[in-house]
Amino acid sequence: MSNLDKNLDRLRSSVPSLEIITEGDTLAEKSHDWWVRGRLQRKAGQLTRCGAVVRPADTAEVSALLAWAQETATAVVPFGLGSGVCGAVQTTQDQVVIDMSRMNKLVSVNDKSLTATVQPGMCGRDYEDALAAKGMTMGHFPQSIDLSTVGGWCATRAAGQLSTRYGNIEDMLLGCEVVIPGGKVIRIPEKARAATGPDLKHLFMGSEGTLGVFTELVFRIHPAAQLAKGRAYSLPSVEAGCESFRKIMRAGWTPAVTRLYDAQEAGRTFTIASEGQPVILLRSEGPAALVEVEMQACHDIIVAEGGQDQGEDPVDSWMGHRNSIPDVEDLIGKGISLDTIEVAIGWDRLAELFSKVCEGGIQIDGMLGFSGHVSHCYTQGANIYFTFAGSVASPEEGITLYDRAWNHTMQVTHDLGGTIAHHHGIGRVRKQWLPKELGEAQDVLATLKRALDPKGIMNPGALIDVDD
Ligand SMILES: Cc1cc2nc3c(=O)[nH]c(=O)nc-3n(C[C@H](O)[C@H](O)[C@H](O)COP(=O)(O)OP(=O)(O)OC[C@H]3O[C@@H](n4cnc5c(N)ncnc54)[C@H](O)[C@@H]3O)c2cc1C
Numbered sequence: 323m324s325n326l327d328k329n330l331d332r333l334r335s336s337v338p339s340l341e342i343i344t345e346g347d348t349l350a351e352k353s354h355d356w357w358v359r360g361r362l363q364r365k366a367g368q369l370t371r372c373g374a375v376v377r378p379a380d381t382a383e384v385s386a387l388l389a390w391a392q393e394t395a396t397a398v399v400p401f402g403l404g405s406g407v408c409g410a411v412q413t414t415q416d417q418v419v420i421d422m423s424r425m426n427k428l429v430s431v432n433d434k435s436l437t438a439t440v441q442p443g444m445c446g447r448d449y450e451d452a453l454a455a456k457g458m459t460m461g462h463f464p465q466s467i468d469l470s471t472v473g474g475w476c477a478t479r480a481a482g483q484l485s486t487r488y489g490n491i492e493d494m495l496l497g498c499e500v501v502i503p504g505g506k507v508i509r510i511p512e513k514a515r516a517a518t519g520p521d522l523k524h525l526f527m528g529s530e531g532t533l534g535v536f537t538e539l540v541f542r543i544h545p546a547a548q549l550a551k552g553r554a555y556s557l558p559s560v561e562a563g564c565e566s567f568r569k570i571m572r573a574g575w576t577p578a579v580t581r582l583y584d585a586q587e588a589g590r591t592f593t594i595a596s597e598g599q600p601v602i603l604l605r606s607e608g609p610a611a612l613v614e615v616e617m618q619a620c621h622d623i624i625v626a627e628g629g630q631d632q633g634e635d636p637v638d639s640w641m642g643h644r645n646s647i648p649d650v651e652d653l654i655g656k657g658i659s660l661d662t663i664e665v666a667i668g669w670d671r672l673a674e675l676f677s678k679v680c681e682g683g684i685q686i687d688g689m690l691g692f693s694g695h696v697s698h699c700y701t702q703g704a705n706i707y708f709t710f711a712g713s714v715a716s717p718e719e720g721i722t723l724y725d726r727a728w729n730h731t732m733q734v735t736h737d738l739g740g741t742i743a744h745h746h747g748i749g750r751v752r753k754q755w756l757p758k759e760l761g762e763a764q765d766v767l768a769t770l771k772r773a774l775d776p777k778g779i780m781n782p783g784a785l786i787d788v789d790d
Contacts (some may be wrong), residue, residue, distance in 0.1 A: 408749025442473025
């Protein structure tokens, strides 16, 4: 009998109601996330598999579980729907996955204060549908809305497609309940605003399951928009597109959708008159009067930068297909190594970062395409979401091409003063670059990790390694 089996017996007797799975397909399904490099590793024969999956039904069970994990020094890995793309979930036989899927209810909606209380394992689509039925929205629409949970959004600091109007997940989370190692339940209540010391919910946001388990979340919500309008434009260059968005943000407009595709991505995504040019998608939503004025003001700025009006169809078509997902497993099977990498930078270096990453990336041996789009804009700067794909003869070669593409993109982003992750997080794929990104602050994060998780039981291997 393994150590884990003995410890699981103890868990069974102390929490008899807890669902514990130790065999069957569930173990393989919940052992890893969506990470492409992990897929290539599995194709190359390197398997990841956890020792057990547990499914708590409520906060009390999560608390008992983390008390047991601390006592027995058993590593536990929170799991939403496994759509993370950075390898934050990559388990081993001695680890236990905490599958949050039974804690999946919309608890309450406060129509007057515009808040929603929800359990962390609720799928994003179910949550938005439940809000829509009440005439509300959270305004958070990641491409993976059908594949991810609200708890996963908070644990990774996610961003949705309408972020320029509604903000990112950190702008939406008002309060939360978290269970920390040892089983203590911490409640950070929702407030319209507070000046009560550091905002501790931010400690857990983006912690990727390494500091605690979210067991309840309170989000800001909005009445559904009165009107939405979209328009597309072709642009003479990526620089002209970046300038358009910079000026729109500087003027104080916040259209929900601000997307700029380089010519390569525009060519494979849209059928428009000006082929071979970058394309902007713009969509405003909110009170009808605001939408009309915002669309006209943005139109004037884009046209002044050389933009040509391409009508509403490309935006409608994108709205219809925006959550379609390529069959990555099939592409890997056909000898393609691929991924997406999102970074962010100030407006003064955005266009330079865009061209340096794409121009250098395409030089990598076997690379077939290296392209990008901007999809989240701020007054100070924007993200770039790069996509690369290369032809390889084996999974091992796929890993080599993959690592070169990532090394190149991370290096150029740091050299130009950008941030290495806009919304997918760190996981395992970016861990080696985090010390450079955080500088001295890396020690603060390590100290917090040691204080909250002295036995290192929470998702070891993800985000940060802490020396004993
Ligand atoms: C096709 C595709 C498109 C995507 N598009 C977007 C996008 O538009 N925007 C975006 O931001 N991301 C996107 N992602 C990435 C992914 O969907 C997000 O990172 C998402 O937030 C992960 O949610 P999940 O529930 O699947 O979490 P998981 O992958 O299960 O877990 C992610 C991390 O969160 C931790 N975790 C999960 N639940 C909890 C909890 N209750 N408490 C503590 N820690 C927890 C896990 O331990 C892990 O470290 C995309 C992914 C795919 C595959």
